[in-house]
Amino acid sequence: MESLYGVIGNPIAHSMSPLMHNDAFKANGIAGHYRPFLVKSEELEKAVEGLKALGVQGFNVTIPHKRAVMPLLDEVDSLAEAIGAVNTVIRKEDRFIGYNTDGMGFLRSLRESCPFPLDDKKVLIIGAGGAARAIFYSLAASGIQNIDICNRTPERGENIIKDCPFTCTSASLSLQQAEQGMEKYDIIVQTTSVGMYPDTNAMPVNVNRIKEGAFISDIIYNPLDTKIIKTFRRLGGQGDNGIGMFVHQGALAFELWTGIKPDTDRMRTIVQQQLGG
Known part of the structure; x- marks a missing residue:
């Protein structure tokens, strides 16, 4: 059975993260799937509860939820707390812990x-x-x-x-x-x-x-x-x-979720192809 991961934001259809992460799961032989979730601000709390109920193992957070998601998590890493924003959440048992990899x-x-x-x-x-x-x-x-x-x-x-x-x-x-x-x-x-x-x-x-x-x-x-x-x-x-920043923040999130360092050159190539470069 595949483990579920994703990204929440609004808008979200433009996100290149699903392409990058799903390829990394496949390349590393991990039974995981990453998908985008459109979440409106007024539905954020319910969305976080739903992700936990669905057994989601980790997710990214993008605009406009990076700050608003913090009080909805069970724990926030000290660097993310200082920055005042979370862009990556990992699941440990039944707890959601927030990090900032940006x-x-x-x-x-x-x-x-x-x-x-x-x-x-x-x-x-x-x-x-x-x-x-x-x-x-x-x-x-x-x-x-x-x-x-x-x-x-x-x-x-x-x-x-x-x-x-x-x-x-x-x-x-x-x-x-x-x-x-x-x-x-x-x-x-x-x-x-x-x-x-x-x-x-x-x-x-x-x-x-x-x-x-x-x-x-x-x-x-x-x-x-x-x-x-x-x-x-x-x-x-x-x-x-900024491609390097996007790739490396994603690679750090992948590493937090799986314990595996992905191939960042491969991730960069996927992003550049998607951008037409």
Whole structure:
């Protein structure tokens, strides 16, 4: 009998997770099936109860439920608690336990794609939403010591810094301040939706003053190369899109559910094919 897994969200039809995870189950000889569940906000509590009653062994959580699902779980991992969002739930006996693999998935992707070691590098995160918080805390937890945030509303960045349970040196900047000091940063992390299809000619900040050889990681993957990545490359920098983060957060979830590390190259190929890249 197959074990049941899935993803809850609204909307959910666009999710590439079922393709990625069902292939990983098959490739690893696991009798499991992963499917999407459309869950409206007002039905979230009943949905979580239903997933438990159905014997679901694990599920992912996407927009708009990552925060709202937390009080409905039996336990929440300390990192997910600090981030304030859950994207992965595992079942242990009859208990649902929540984790956040977004930030650590990003970190794995960054280590894989960045052409130089991350230690002692100065990082700038653009944006101060949920993804920025997950990435900031995961970078800080890994020992990266210099992480600044820039946002249209610097107060939101200040809140992320203030709430961070890990030690690092940080400043919250306006977009204009970040533009003026862009040459200080070795790594730029773009976490906003600016540049996403269909508004592909937009950039969240001007990056004309980047340090030569700097690296940008944009968590957007539609389009595969945003304008800010193209601009970095034109100015002598390097960059990568958000496919790696998506793949690695999924791989970490798969590992939590099964204890098996899936083939992330295979997962990446599936995602790229689905995106037409």
